[in-house]
Amino acid sequence: MTFIGIDLGTSSVKAVLVDERQRVLATAARELSVSRPAPLWSEQAPADWIVATLDVLRALRDARPGAFRRCAGIGLSGQMHGAVLLDERDEPLRPYILWNDGRAEAECAEIETNEPESRAITGNIAMPGFTAPKLLWVRKHEPDIFRCTRKVLLPKAYLRLVLTGEAIEEMSDASGTLWLDTGGRDWSDRMLAATGLDRRHMPVLVEGAQAAGRMRHAFARDLGFDAPPLFAGGAGDNAAGAVGLGAVAPGSSFLSLGTSGVLWRTTAGFEPRAGSAVHAFCHALPNRWHQMSVHLSAAASLSWWAAISGQSEAALLSELGAGAEQPLPALFTPYLSGERTPHNDPQLRGGFSGLGHETDRPAMTRAVLEGVAFAFRDGKEALEAGASPIGEAMAIGGGARSDLWLSILADVLNLPLKRYRQAEAGAAFGAARLARLACTGEEPDAVCTPPSGEADIFVPHPTRFAAYAQRYAIWRRAAEVGRTLR
Structure with missing residues (x-):
């Protein structure tokens, strides 16, 4: 017996x-x-998700045909927070609005006016990235589409609907x-x-480990399964990452250095902890919840800088070497799509500062890495305010492949980070x-265990932490400039 996990992300399936x-x-x-x-x-375009999903399933089949069957x-x-609007035939009425779409800022205030207990309930x-403000925006700016909307689904629920015929969602994504x-x-x-x-x-709502539909016979036959597989409720991307890491017990933590x-x-x-723009959501497993600080441009900041500089991300990182040095004068604020924690401001904008004639490309690349780390420190302080400190965290995401970036994060956050090879999935x-x-x-705690094997451990260096603490105070003043440019 084998099992398949599908992650419908922003940049790939x-x-x-x-x-x-x-x-x-x-x-x-x-x-x-x-x-x-x-x-x-x-x-x-939601249709692109279906094509990509069928492609990856065929690739798994071709790689391991017996196990796949x-x-x-x-x-x-x-990916969370978006909006797939469906008509009475379950066809999308418009392109899907993503989690990092910031058009619905005004509608956020309208929702909290319409329901004064919104923060207590949810x-x-x-925030503009959430699904509900997007629907108010559509209601206001695309009234014909709103009137024709019969179902609103998140991305993986739409994928499930196509593959199983069932409109089902689970708690972590619904949060x-x-x-x-x-x-x-x-x-x-x-x-x-x-x-x-x-x-x-x-x-319909289910928990993440509950049964949630079975693949349509036509898809199962075409793909070559022995029998139509059962679908689980699943999870929002970060909750799924937590299940994969075994971060299911209270107090367990991880840092995800992905697009966001x-x-x-x-x-x-x-x-x-709504006042500090910390997310409080259901976990994918029953009777468990979680908190998150969320930063809209993390590894996306390095991707942006790579495109601007005309270099690959790997080439930019290779120019820096492997050593974790003292911070440099150049600063970068990573607000390319606004920011959530702790600012909740889609209009916030980032940029470089502290540049001089001596500033070269490697210095600016390092500023990008440090700027993302400083944004994470903002989020860590919001999570820890009035609560116990975070003792250590596992590191996942594409950016976590960089030893230097994890070293910088450990120093800036004063937080030991562990990276497991198994966590790459x-x-x-x-x-x-x-x-x-x-x-x-089975019992979730018996299956959802932490990674085994050796881990790469990144321990904060006291001298560099002290230096970064001084730079963080200067960086925060630079970050305020993004507010004045609105």
Whole structure:
């Protein structure tokens, strides 16, 4: 018996094939593109997700045909907060609005006016990236589309609908819509009413390890499965990453250095911290929750700088060498798409400062790495305010492949970081674990264990931490410039 995890991300769809011993037998990925038709807008075509998903499934089949055929279950991980608007035939009415789309800033205030208890119900401040403000924007600016909307789904729920025929979502992803009673783990009628919707527009809710549909026979036959696999509820991308890392016990933490950045802490109960723009969401496993600081441009900042400088990311990093030096004068604020924690400001803009004639490309690259680390420090302070400090964290994401970047992060945050090779499969591996739980009914703590094997450990250096603490104070003043440029 084998299991498949599919991670529908922003830049790609990734999939892993995992056996009963939790060994990754095969991996596959297909890139996705993002459209930015107007300032602050960020969209994708849902049809591209289907093509890419079928491609990665075929790639797994071609790599390990026997193990693929025996697949019993599929778990889904997905990018959060967006909006797929469907008509009465379950066809998308418009392009998908992504999580980092900032057009709905005014609608956030409108939601909190319509429902004054919004933050208490959801545990979160209304942010333009969440799903509910996007629907108010559509209602206001595209009324014909709003009137024709019969269902609103998140990306992985739309993928599930196409592959199974079932409109089902799970708690961790639903937490990012601003329609969930996060403490009660159910849709909130009051929050839905605040955006002119009701439960008829919502998918059925399940927990992440529950059964949530079975693949349509036509797809199963065409792909070559022995029998149609069972789908698990799955998880939002960060919750799936937590399941894959074994970050399921209260207090466990990880740092994700992907396109966006996340510092995560699992909690035993619902612990909202909306005032500091910290997210409080359901975990993908029942009776567990989590908090996150979220940074909209993390590894995306290095990708942006690579495109601007005409170099690959690897080439830029190679110019820096491997050593963690003292901070340099150049500063970078990574607000390319605004920022969530702690600012909640889609209009916030970043940039370089502290440049001189002596500033070269390597110095600016290092400023990008340090600027992202300083943004994470903002988020760490928001998470720890009035709560216990984070003792250590596991590191995942594409940016975490850089030893230098993790060394800088450890020094800036004064936080030991551990990087496991097994964690490279990320959210897709966590989704495969949820598929296994849905099929076998095992206890989550027995399956969702931390990575085994040796870890690369990045320990903060006291002298560099002190130097970075001084630079952080200067960086925060530079970051305020982004507010004045609105």
